[in-house]
Amino acid sequence: MAKKTYDLLFKFLLIGDSGVGKTCILFRFSDHAFSTSFISTIGIDFKIKTVELRGKKIKLQIWDTAGQERFHTITTSYYRGAMGIMLVYDITNEKTFENIAKWLRNIDEHANEDVEKMILGNKCDMEENRVVSTERGESIAREHGIRFMETSAKANVNIDRAFGELAEAILEKTHGKELHDAPDRVTVDRRVERSSTRWC
């Protein structure tokens, strides 16, 4: 009886060293004024968000790790069913950038072969503490043939855009043919989204 109200469901994961901002990317207000609330105390497991891309209604289910990354125990069960992975490092922390290569190997080992990846250099609001240049981020992404973007969960820079682009990439890969045949195809707005007042 229950009619399906969406066209596609994409499962996304956030991966990367502890402290890079994965939880903030998902849970933007975690150390804000609401931190005394019941929800922030128990934490968010996942979110469901609905986006419209090229006339299709897509449900994104986005999962955070429950801190397993600290013990390097992210294995096959966490990756199961994932179609998109946001691989996050901290632009103010060299080590987290060096570990991107390790995470890529972990993903190769455990995740679905055709999972779509994107590298995020987070905390780009902390320009004065930057130790990883944008060029180095771009270069490792190019080397591995994946997308790259710098983000700030704190200032809400590029977060929604990053998820939108990853969804777009999966859509293109899985339904590309169908989309190119569709006459009402819309071009994607590539402007940088920026709203400055949200702190994570």
Added chain:
Amino acid sequence: MSEENPESLLKNDAGKNKDKVFCTFCPSKVLNQGSATFVNIQFSLPYMQRKGDGQADERESISDYWLVEDMYTFENIGVSNTVENVKYLACADCERGPIGWHDLKTKKSYIALSRVKHA
């Protein structure tokens, strides 16, 4: 939340929600029209904001809920970690909640009429 919404005005003849359901604090849309069914079920939800010291565990007894059969029916929702077989539901954009709860055994979700906006 202070608004008194008689449930009879909010549901149609089939018991479904007539209006879209939104977060009361931000523009985030939680449910489309006609995607949930009114049910009378007793469940105590923790308060959205702690009022002060020593009231951390206080709960409000609520009985008017929108029943959502399939979690993917939600337009936008935040789902908490599990506490005693229950996951609490919050706004996906501003994280305020709980606005409802999800029963892990039955896989059904419930949104409190009194904690959302109907428009």
